[in-house]
Amino acid sequence: MVAWGKGLMQSDDDYDIANDLSDMCDCDLIYPTEDEGRSETIKKLNDGLFSQKLEKILAADFRPATSYHKRERIAIIFTMLAMELGVIIEPRYLRMLKVLRPMLPTLEQQLQLVTALDEYKNDGTPWETGSKGLIDTKKSAERGPNKFDLGDEFWFSGLGFSSDEVPASEMVSKVCMNCGERDVDLRCSRCKMARYCDANCQRAEWPLHKKVCQPREGVRRCVSYIVHP
Numbered sequence: 411m412v413a414w415g416k417g418l419m420q421s422d423d424d425y426d427i428a429n430d431l432s433d434m435c436d437c438d439l440i441y442p443t444e445d446e447g448r449s450e451t452i453k454k455l456n457d458g459l460f461s462q463k464l465e466k467i468l469a470a471d472f473r474p475a476t477s478y479h480k481r482e483r484i485a486i487i488f489t490m491l492a493m494e495l496g497v498i499i500e501p502r503y504l505r506m507l508k509v510l511r512p513m514l515p516t517l518e519q520q521l522q523l524v525t526a527l528d529e530y531k532n533d534g535t536p537w538e539t540g541s542k543g544l545i546d547t548k549k550s551a552e553r554g555p556n557k558f559d560l561g562d563e564f565w566f567s568g569l570g571f572s573s574d575e576v577p578a579s580e581m582v583s584k585v586c587m588n589c590g591e592r593d594v595d596l597r598c599s600r601c602k603m604a605r606y607c608d609a610n611c612q613r614a615e616w617p618l619h620k621k622v623c624q625p626r627e628g629v630r631r632c633v634s635y636i637v638h639p
Contacts, residue, residue, distance in 0.1 A: 415563030417541035493537035540568040581630040588615040
């Protein structure tokens with residue numbers, strides 16, 4: 411598998427999944443145009459296609475188009491693509507996706523999913539994923555770091571953000587990684603990225619967190635320059 415970053419949609423496999431999903435839905439989920447094609451895709455998904463296909467993916471007898479793709483990751487990628495379009499998603503599906511979070515292999519991917527599930531407005535406002543594509547990642551590496559871009563594979567903090575808001579500047583969880591509470595301060599001293607309500611939540615989460623926790627010298631920070639009216 412070719413991967414150019416630690417985030418979601420930063421590997422050939424994820425794009426293969428997205429292409430398989432586009433075929434399943436008979437519409438372009440990755441690069442829909444800004445005109446009638448995009449509107450038609452959103453309408454189809456909002457009119458029940460998203461729920462229908464997600465239920466199919468989650469069914470015990472589901473067989474992916476590519477045999478080695480895991481249905482849990484397919485469900486996550488499908489939901490993230492729908493969020494990028496601003497599709498209205500039933501709250502029960504968003505709650506369900508939280509359960510799948512430990513199956514993501516990197517902390518960066520887990521933080522992207524947790525942030526999207528917590529902050530997605532679900533009112534038609536598109537979500538901006540914090541991952542750069544392969545071409546943008548290469549261009550950033552060639553340019554090198556600057557004030558508004560660290561020259562790596564992420565946009566701004568890398569967490570992702572609602573398209574009508576300014577992105578965060580730090581790649582740190584905004585909610586407790588165990589219970590989902592907001593306004594939390596206790597931070598994992600090892601990875602510097604995961605936050606918790608208290609020591610109890612941190613201990614409860616540790617069996618899962620230790621699988622993706624890696625020592626880091628500091629927090630990834632990137633200033634945002636986007637200003638929305």
